[in-house]
Amino acid sequence: MKQRVVFCILAFAIPAWTAANTQQQSPQHRPTSAELSRDETPSKAVMRTFEFQEYDVRSAAEAMPEDKWDFRPAPGLFKNEKPEFGPAEVRTFREQVKHVACSNFAFAAELDGTKPPEACDKNGPSPAHTRAELLAYLRDSFTALKNSLSAITVKNMFDPMSGPYATPNTRLGLAEVCV
Numbered sequence: 742m743k744q745r746v747v748f749c750i751l752a753f754a755i756p757a758w759t760a761a762n763t764q765q766q767s768p769q770h771r772p773t774s775a776e777l778s779r780d781e782t783p784s785k786a787v788m789r790t791f792e793f794q795e796y797d798v799r800s801a802a803e804a805m806p807e808d809k810w811d812f813r814p815a816p817g818l819f820k821n822e823k824p825e826f827g828p829a830e831v832r833t834f835r836e837q838v839k840h841v842a843c844s845n846f847a848f849a850a851e852l853d854g855t856k857p858p859e860a861c862d863k864n865g866p867s868p869a870h871t872r873a874e875l876l877a878y879l880r881d882s883f884t885a886l887k888n889s890l891s892a893i894t895v896k897n898m899f900d901p902m903s904g905p906y907a908t909p910n911t912r913l914g915l916a917e918v919c920v
Contacts, residue, residue, distance in 0.1 A: 792887075802875070811833050838875050841879065846865075846885055847861050847865075847905075849886040851907070852890070857905065
């Protein structure tokens with residue numbers, strides 16, 4: 742008798758549990774273009790794409806083991822020529838993460854109308870060097886740039902921007918460089 746009761750309980754409980762879990766795991770509603778356009782702003786449009794970029798860069802940096810941070814994909818000069826800007830040699834993974842972080846801070850400063858860090862193309866002014874320091878620097882740089890990109894409005898998106906990086910440009914044009 743006990744086995745029959747347990748069987749009956751399981752016979753009803755398992756399908757109910759499965760149905761509940763299936764409902765919880767169903768994909769979130771992805772808004773249509775028409776739904777997005779109802780309350781769209783320039784900053785929301787830029788941020789949708791920028792957040793994918795942040796995910797790609799940060800997840801790669803966080804996944805890379807520390808002993809691989811000094812990997813350089815190719816030895817020597819970049820395509821055997823000195824580029825107009827940046828280093829003559831292909832960057833290591835560590836140098837690239839630092840460059841992205843410095844660039845994020847630089848673009849955020851230009852968008853905010855403040856002085857950006859100098860020499861981002863040559864490792865910039867930050868003393869960050871270890872994996873942990875560079876991950877924190879990278880995370881903070883994305884936060885700063887997201888704050889600056891979120892301030893773009895219909896009224897200011899065509900304001901002229903100036904500074905040493907990606908200018909002359911408009912605020913919207915500079916935002917597109919960031920993406």
